[in-house]
Amino acid sequence: MTGPRLAILLGLLAVSACGGRQERDITLHDMRTNQRSPEEFSILPVKPLQMPETTALPTPTPGGANLTDPTPLEDAVAVLGGKPQRVAGTGVPAADVGMLAHVGRFGTDPNIRADLAAKDLELRKTKSRFTWSIVPRDDYRRAYRSHLLNPYSELSRFRKLGIKTPAAPSEE
Template sequence: MRKSHVIILLTALTVALGGCAKRGEAPKLAHFKKTGNGPDEFTVLPTHPLQTPTSYNALPAPTPGGVNLVDQNPEADGIAALGGNAAALNSTSAAEANLINHARREGATPDIRQTLRTEDNDRRRRYGRVNIFRLGPIDDYTAAYKRQWLDADAEKQRLERRGIATPSAPPAE
């Protein structure tokens, strides 16, 4: 075959495979692969022991973000397991209220989560269309957001030039 026929054949094959993509779904950019025959540690949660209800008909309907009969307050359980004070979840100190007010001084967008979700889906969809020829294990999510990464060293130097102390930054090498 001539070189031009091979190029035309590869182009047609690429277009045909591109048509097989799922429409309407955000592309999965991070590729995690399970290796081995053991359990998937991210699906097995070490919570309180399971209980058999007295009546299966009396169980509440599942609600996303709602309480679980076994884990009534998983955030408090996690805080207590890490040595913290779980009661701190129920109180708001004056310092915390001041911090929240200071953070909201420029105004707050109430639907920021939905806005960010939409922007993230659009960005991943646009990036996924271009990323068809990469071979091998590549973390596409990282590549999609690489231009938005912050350069910690450059920021530290900028703050130091302005005379702002950076005590938690590691020392220069």
């Protein structure tokens, strides 16, 4: 009697494993927590909602600010009687212009973010093929371990080349 039941159970498992083609989960971080309460640091205080002057939708500005986003520095300047628009970050600070010119002296790739995102997606697809486990684990470090730098070996390499390096704590 147990033989037929076992065969039926194995048959059902085999059929369920042959389900439709689904997009594979290629995330490498396991973000699940065992907490049932909300994470208090993920809750941000926002400004109260207000009615805009027009109800027409503005053109999207990727990376732009929202009216309800917190702006603590600008709010503090306004409370102290200053002009908050003067502290709002616009463009590259004057102190960083020289550094950016030096870094970009050999040219820059305007599509670097898209190229890196595509390469990273391919790496995550490759590294996430056999990540199933009974116990939840974070596979991020295992997937990117060939890309990690050992800070102490880099420090030693720079010192051997005669490059001045800052003091660093011991490896222990």
